Amino acid sequence: MPTAAPSCDGLSVTVGAPIAREWSGALLSAGSGTAIVHWCGPGVVAVEHIEIGEIGERVAYELDPSVCRLGPGESLRARVAGARDPGTASILVRGTTEDGRIVEARGEVISVDDPDRLAAMAACEACAGIWAPVGMSQTEACDCPTSDGGQRCLRQADCQAACILDGDELAPAGSGPSCAAGEELRRRVGHCHDRQLLFGCHSRIADITLECVRPGALRQRTTVCVD
Secondary structure (H helix, E strand, O other), X not given: OOEEOOOOOOXXXXXXXXXXXXXXXXXXXXXXXXXXXXXXXXXXXXXXXXXXXXXXXXXXXXXXXXXXXXXXXXXXXXXXXXXXXXXXXXXXXXXEEOOOOEEEEEEEEEEEOOHHHHHHHHHXXXXXXXXXXXXXXXXXXXXXXXXXXXXXXXXXXXXOOOEEEEEEEEOOOOOOOOOOOOOEEEEEEEEEOOXXXXXXXXXXXXXXXXXXXXXXXXXXXXEEEEO
16 A cells, blocks of 8 residues: 655655565574665556666566556555665665656665674674584574583583593492492592583583492493484
8 A cells, every 4th residue: 555755856765774684593584674665756657667777686576567656646555575685785776657667766775683693693602602503403502611611520410511431430438228248338420511502422420320239330321412
């Protein structure tokens, strides 16, 4: 539906606000915004073409001139896409007047980054983290360092991130069940991972484990792989 717009000379086009890219955490895509096309020349103009960008990266929209007709002082709104990367691109609108003249208007489309992504990247910088695509899904994420990396741990709760298994040690007397003759009470011990994210294959300690085993016996390790 035509809407009122400020006075101008002939055909004009404006894109009021910068268009933010859309970030899903894994993918970045061009956002969309609204272009306002205004006519203040004599008679009626049929708006039929809008294009954004330069050759090679140009997006074109063909409009129905029988529908997109503007009289003096009238405007129409058209949904247009921003760019995949932040920056400024040109926008061109073309129409035909009742007497067959081709009229054009030019303006700018400003594309900016997704504000949520910028906030996440700023928080990552504040924690001295590494911002990068991670895992097989290549999801963008921040990997902050932990403050307890390398510290001794007996369970997940001892660490900010994960407790990585190093081996076994004798458990303090009386800390668990009584063992049979020829066995000793042992517990698993590890170190705290130095990063918040943990990809790859690791043996972790979820909780304190106490077990009666024969000296020198090998204990089974459970390896968890995260990709």
